[in-house]
Amino acid sequence: MMKKTITALAVCGVFLVTAAPAQAAPKDPVQALKAKLVPGHGVRFTETAEWSDGTDTLHAYENKGVLQFARKGLNYDLTITAWDDTEERVISTGGRTYYKGGLLAELLPKGKRWLSVKGSGAMPGVYLQVLNPAEPTTLSALLKKGKREGSKVTGTITFAALTKVSPWFAGSGLSAWAAATPISYTLTLAPSGLPTRLYSSFRAKGVDRLYSDFEGSIINVETRYTGWGGKVSIKAPSPRTVTDRYAS
Template identity: 55%
Template sequence: MNRTITALPVLAAVLLLSAVPAQAAAPEPVRALKATLVPGHGVHFTEVATWSNGLDTLQTDTAQGVLQFSKKGVAGYDVRSTTWDDEKYRAVSVGDTAYYSGAIYQLPKGKTWFATGGGALPTIYGQILNPVELTTLSALLKKGTKAGNKITGKITFTDLAKVSQWFSRSVLTDWDDDTEISYTLTLNSAGLVSKLSSSYRAKDVTEDFAEFEGGIIAVDTRYSGWGSKVSVKAPDPKGVTYKLPE
């Protein structure tokens, strides 16, 4: 009888453990992203950018928008931004063309959009890393260190240009190749990026951006609505110019 009584708690413990469902393995981020990349769908985002000289930090731009998917990454985007002094502007990219509108652009009379090369980071104060690109996400995961649902790491301009069309088509490729971007990715329960923070110090910038030299640009971006239906369209050609006044 004593042996039976002693065995009962042990048996109960075994049954209790076997009744607890096994914890599912965390989804692999690249596989999760690939499954989400359906044309005609996309992801929404909001972001805040700051500039710092190492002593003082100023909020520069805020933005909200959508990224439309292709099977490999980004097919287009529509981004609405506001500068620190409340100037509003918009960037739309479809295929290989990007369209910019807003008071910060000196447009010819009768034109509301300026068209130039597309498929790239829309502004200096935009998120320099694009986790919708499969190759970019793979590189960030490979170079980063994972702790819980966060991946923290660093990547140079040179290495980023090899994997990211978003970056390689931007004016930043003319800056110092050895510039190092620090980043932290936060993943949601589906293995997709819910937040991305990045920062880098501007070095050897081109003449047009001389005021950025030595400054630290940081951007915090939050992503939501992965896989929602998205439609990004080019503006009416009648309002588009391909040349700005000199």
């Protein structure tokens, strides 16, 4: 388990049920989302990621951050906290993605805290939500492939289908795993039509050599979204603290 969590960014209960009052069906989610797509604005989220071998389930990561709508695609600022309290941060903006924390602290040149990688807007690790409902094309696909009952949409989408509609997923290392891998999901919508919660689960298949230990593992992620359309600011780290190479 420790090895699995350490390499997560190397790629680049009991419920009390009570009767609830009937609610009107949510508005058109895609149109509601498009109305919020103003550059410089975005949405905040928190999420919990779990690892399972099908028998045992372990709490792996707590993630939080903000997605910012850009003129093209998404920018983001994420903080990722592992089960052992190791913290990593990832910022994606201006066509580059910046990584900080974890093992990088020991691999970068003296005085540098951030590793800069070309490319932006893609999911930066395994223990993050693979489905990004802040993308209109992805949200539309989840609605079309799922069954909607009131405020909830449940369904399944494959890695191959997701790659076609989601830059967030297509730009990640996971898009090279088995194309037929199914992702099961439950999406909860607010009366406004905007997503408030998203649960996804998939079993890793056809993983690359870097993630060989993940083969057959199940990754579950539950994400909660708040503040749709709020103004957010994402800035790249100071150039003095950034490098694009490892220490020699």
